[in-house]
Amino acid sequence: SQQGEEDPQALSIQEGENATMNCSYKTSINNLQWYRQNSGRGLVHLILIRSNEREKHSGRLRVTLDTSKKSSSLLITASRAADTASYFCATDQFNDYKLSFGAGTTVTVRA
């Protein structure tokens, strides 16, 4: 079974608005990553946050991690049409080399 679960499944926003999506996971993790997938393409790594970190920024991306709630959120600020994609969280666990993905959130940014 998959470790991560994203919420919502789909999100539609206006250009310039912020987009927030959440990821919940079942068991303790070592690292949590977020990836973007444009339609018909491979996944692109966006950001990685370690279990001892609470927040991380990269450009217009902000990721938070709450290990007590086993959840993470990805915020995209000032969204653009180019942000239209599916976003996946992925986790790995201590002493385990497998990277497990959730089912993803599909984000549509309307012009």
Added chain:
Amino acid sequence: NAGVTQTPKFQVLKTGQSMTLQCAQDMNHEYMSWYRQDPGMGLRLIHYSVGAGITDQGEVPNGYNVSRSTTEDFPLRLLSAAPSQTSVYFCASADTVGYGYTFGSGTRLTVV
């Protein structure tokens, strides 16, 4: 620097046929993985490798074999194709655990 290269990009197989999906990376990454992506199910791990000569099973290994004779290559073999193996297959590599993976562009496989 090509990253992760997957071939072929598209393939149609008949039930019972076998084939090998190729994956090569030129970043000297130790970690390599194969995933399949089906609608609404995200990515599921098939097999992975933490270095040359070392492979292990992921979440959905049945019907697939892998080998890792070199750091660069990680081929995925379908032993006897079934319609349930119709999917998009992604190969990915990383320096080590705790680093972001680089993904290939995928192989779209249809089994009829």
